[in-house]
Amino acid sequence: MKPALNQWTTKRWTVAEAVDGCVRHGLEAIGLWRQEVAAQGLAESVRLVRDAGLRVSSLCRGGFLTSGSKEALDDNLRAIDEAAELGAACLVMVVGGLPGIPAGQAPSEGFSRDLAGARAQVAEALSVLAPYAGERGVRLALEPLHPMYCADRAVLSTLGQALDLASPYPSSQVGVVVDTFHVWWDPSVYEQIARAGERIASYQVCDFLQPLPSDVLLGRGMMGDGVIDFAPLTKAVLEAGYTGDIEVEIFNADVWAAEPDTVMATMKERFAALVA
Amino acid sequence: MKPALNQWTTKRWTVAEAVDGCVRHGLEAIGLWRQEVAAQGLAESVRLVRDAGLRVSSLCRGGFLTSGSKEALDDNLRAIDEAAELGAACLVMVVGGLPGIPAGQAPSEGFSRDLAGARAQVAEALSVLAPYAGERGVRLALEPLHPMYCADRAVLSTLGQALDLASPYPSSQVGVVVDTFHVWWDPSVYEQIARAGERIASYQVCDFLQPLPSDVLLGRGMMGDGVIDFAPLTKAVLEAGYTGDIEVEIFNADVWAAEPDTVMATMKERFAALVA
Numbered sequence: 001m002k003p004a005l006n007q008w009t010t011k012r013w014t015v016a017e018a019v020d021g022c023v024r025h026g027l028e029a030i031g032l033w034r035q036e037v038a039a040q041g042l043a044e045s046v047r048l049v050r051d052a053g054l055r056v057s058s059l060c061r062g063g064f065l066t067s068g069s070k071e072a073l074d075d076n077l078r079a080i081d082e083a084a085e086l087g088a089a090c091l092v093m094v095v096g097g098l099p100g101i102p103a104g105q106a107p108s109e110g111f112s113r114d115l116a117g118a119r120a121q122v123a124e125a126l127s128v129l130a131p132y133a134g135e136r137g138v139r140l141a142l143e144p145l146h147p148m149y150c151a152d153r154a155v156l157s158t159l160g161q162a163l164d165l166a167s168p169y170p171s172s173q174v175g176v177v178v179d180t181f182h183v184w185w186d187p188s189v190y191e192q193i194a195r196a197g198e199r200i201a202s203y204q205v206c207d208f209l210q211p212l213p214s215d216v217l218l219g220r221g222m223m224g225d226g227v228i229d230f231a232p233l234t235k236a237v238l239e240a241g242y243t244g245d246i247e248v249e250i251f252n253a254d255v256w257a258a259e260p261d262t263v264m265a266t267m268k269e270r271f272a273a274l275v276a
Numbered sequence: 277m278k279p280a281l282n283q284w285t286t287k288r289w290t291v292a293e294a295v296d297g298c299v300r301h302g303l304e305a306i307g308l309w310r311q312e313v314a315a316q317g318l319a320e321s322v323r324l325v326r327d328a329g330l331r332v333s334s335l336c337r338g339g340f341l342t343s344g345s346k347e348a349l350d351d352n353l354r355a356i357d358e359a360a361e362l363g364a365a366c367l368v369m370v371v372g373g374l375p376g377i378p379a380g381q382a383p384s385e386g387f388s389r390d391l392a393g394a395r396a397q398v399a400e401a402l403s404v405l406a407p408y409a410g411e412r413g414v415r416l417a418l419e420p421l422h423p424m425y426c427a428d429r430a431v432l433s434t435l436g437q438a439l440d441l442a443s444p445y446p447s448s449q450v451g452v453v454v455d456t457f458h459v460w461w462d463p464s465v466y467e468q469i470a471r472a473g474e475r476i477a478s479y480q481v482c483d484f485l486q487p488l489p490s491d492v493l494l495g496r497g498m499m500g501d502g503v504i505d506f507a508p509l510t511k512a513v514l515e516a517g518y519t520g521d522i523e524v525e526i527f528n529a530d531v532w533a534a535e536p537d538t539v540m541a542t543m544k545e546r547f548a549a550l551v552a
Contacts, residue, residue: 098503107486113505115460148424150461151486151503161463184391185426187437210383210427214490227374227427229389 001276003267004029004057006204006249007036010260015040017260019048025264029055029245031204032086034079046085057245058141058202059088064096065125066118066155072096076129083138089244090141090201091133092177095122097152104152104217118155123165126174134173141201142166143177146185148216159183159192166199175201178237179249181208181220184228193236200242205230205275206250213253220251222263223270230275246275277552279543280305280333282480282525283312286536291316293536295324301540305331305521307480308362310355322361333521334417334478335364340372341401342394342431348372352405359414365520366417366477367409368453371398373428380428380493394431399441402450410449417477418442419453422461424492435459435468442475451477454513455525457484457496460504469512476518481506481551482526489529496527498539499546506551522551 005027007018015036022030030049037045037059049056062079065072083091097103098118100111112118126140133140142162145154156162159176166174176199183189185208193200207226212219223230234246248267255263281303283294291312298306306325313321313335325332338355341348359367373379374394376387388394402416409416418438421430432438435452442450452475459465461484469476483502488495499506510522524543531539 101486101503104487107503111503113503115505119463146423147461148422148488148492151484157461157463185423185433187395187434208427210377211380212424212492216424216488216492227377227383227387227389229391 001246002027003271003275004031004055004245004247005264005267006031006058006060006247007033008060009248009250009255009267010263011256013260015045016048019052019054021260021264022054023052025268029057031058031060031247031249032056032088033060034082037082037086042082042085049086055245056086056088057247058090058092059083059086061092061094062129062140063094063154066096066121067099068121068124073125073128076125077132080129080133080136080138084136088138090139090175092141092143092202094143094145095154095156097150097155101152104215115150115155122155126165126169130169130173134170139172139201140174141177142174143179144182146182158186158188159196160188163192163196163199171199175199177202177204178233179204179206180228180230180233181206184208184233189233190236193233193240197240200237200240202244202247203234203237203242204247204249205271206248218251218253220249222250222252222255222266223248223274234275246271277522278303279547279551280307280331280521280523281540281543282307282334282336282523283309284336285524285526285531285543286539287532289536291321292324295328295330297536297540298330299328301544303330305333305523307334307336307523307525308332308364309336310358313358313362318358318361325362331521332362332364333523335359335362335367337368337370338405338416339370339430342372342397343375344397344400349401349404352401353408356405356409356412356414360412364414366415366451368417368419368478370419370421371430371432373426373431377428380491391426391431398431402441402445406445406449410446415448415477416450417453418450419455420458422458434462434464435472436464439468439472439475447475451475453478453480454509455480455482456504456506456509457482460484460509465509466512469509469516473516476513476516478520478523479510479513479518480523480525481547482524494527494529496525498526498528498531498542499524499550510551522547
């Protein structure tokens with residue numbers, strides 16, 4: 001089993017460079033990010049991955065829906081169109097934090113503390129986005145984020161909550177992401193992975209660093225550099241019926257500073273030893 | 277309703293000073309810390325709180341049981357004895373992280389990634405500690421900690437998990453702590469508070485700061501300085517039947533640097549406006 005490269009792991013690379021890197025390192029799938037696809041051009045990105053014979057394991061990311069704004073909804077419709085063009089296996093949805101709290105920053109004046117309200121907004125937005133995605137053959141992948149990001153990035157905090165949110169829709173329209181960093185601590189994670197079954201739209205791996213760095217967003221480490229025992233999680237995801245690609249997605253200052261080809265080599269080695 | 281002072285909020289104060297502070301500010305209860313009680317002397321601490329007519333709302337803390345060591349178990353037996361001497365309403369239990377990861381530090385060589393095993397160790401230790409506590413009239417209060425502390429401080433991560441762990445024992449022997457900082461994000465928190473009912477041994481409040489400071493342990497803020505909506509949590513805890521003291525427990529570099537009497541005044545004001 002080979003890993004898929006989530007493009008953010010080799011953040012310095014453009015889409016063209018990352019596609020080339022995957023080919024040189026013998027990988028078969030890549031997870032792309034919207035801003036990089038936009039920088040490369042959507043049509044050109046489509047051409048690059050097709051010519052390289054790569055699968056697009058995910059497009060990152062839609063979401064940030066808690067404000068209830070028309071702008072955010074429209075942007076998600078565009079993201080769905082892009083995922084369709086790219087033939088991405090799913091559009092990863094990071095649903096957003098409390099309204100008025102920009103990701104990684106202090107709350108703005110007049111921000112909201114209404115967590116239940118923010119969660120309800122996500123459910124409401126999904127009722128618009130899921131049918132639209134269905135019509136275009138795109139699968140939304142709801143990503144529960146670690147609870148330390150609840151205020152500013154995702155009020156969706158557990159796999160169980162993601163499955164509840166997905167449940168009104170066919171699993172071809174709305175699935176969930178299992179990301180080891182976000183779920184490893186959850187006492188009910190094995191139960192919820194089994195419950196998820198075919199709802200698992202993406203399995204992403206990276207380690208959880210201890211102690212966390214000063215910017216907690218960058219607490220994602222290369223497999224083996226943190227505290228997660230990957231083998232039982234991978235086993236559970238595969239036993240639940242997941243047959244898709246396994247993306248390595250690392251946000252880490254040291255990884256980003258390193259030579260991307262070195263990162264690719266380490267990633268393949270650690271993936272083989274610890275994840276697969 | 278008046279807050280109780282958790283001693284760590286005014287960390288500069290000795291037990292004698294904190295007791296005096298509570299009396300001057302008209303508070304009726306104090307949560308003490310073992311190392312401060314030891315510094316003051318146990319008998320002297322008992323005398324101070326009794327003479328001042330204060331309730332001891334909690335003793336912090338027992339726990340760190342995941343290594344399975346005899347030493348840790350013995351230390352917890354001593355903590356139970358101390359809680360009995362002080363007439364504390366409960367002994368707060370922070371159960372410990374993965375074996376070989378010191379709190380707030382990088383993993384030691386040969387640390388364990390066996391999360392399920394660590395959780396099983398806690399259950400096993402509890403089977404020794406709970407009856408001992410029961411004999412001495414002490415109530416253990418299992419504290420689920422925010423999942424970002426799972427690796428190094430507490431493999432007990434949700435209120436639901438704490439209630440499962442407590443369930444074999446009478447609620448007079450083993451209860452749970454509801455601490456707003458640790459549980460505010462939990463999609464099932466209201467359901468679990470209702471389920472907890474008389475198991476709630478302690479209700480602690482402080483805010484969750486956004487963004488988190490570089491040492492995430494110190495992300496606890498004065499009520500109103502963070503993102504938590506306290507009113508519905510307090511309402512749920514009271515509706516579940518909790519009639520004990522409500523402790524304000526803040527770990528925060530700025531709060532610790534401030535004049536303790538100023539902290540006390542702010543705490544009373546914010547508590548009245550936001551929590552009670």
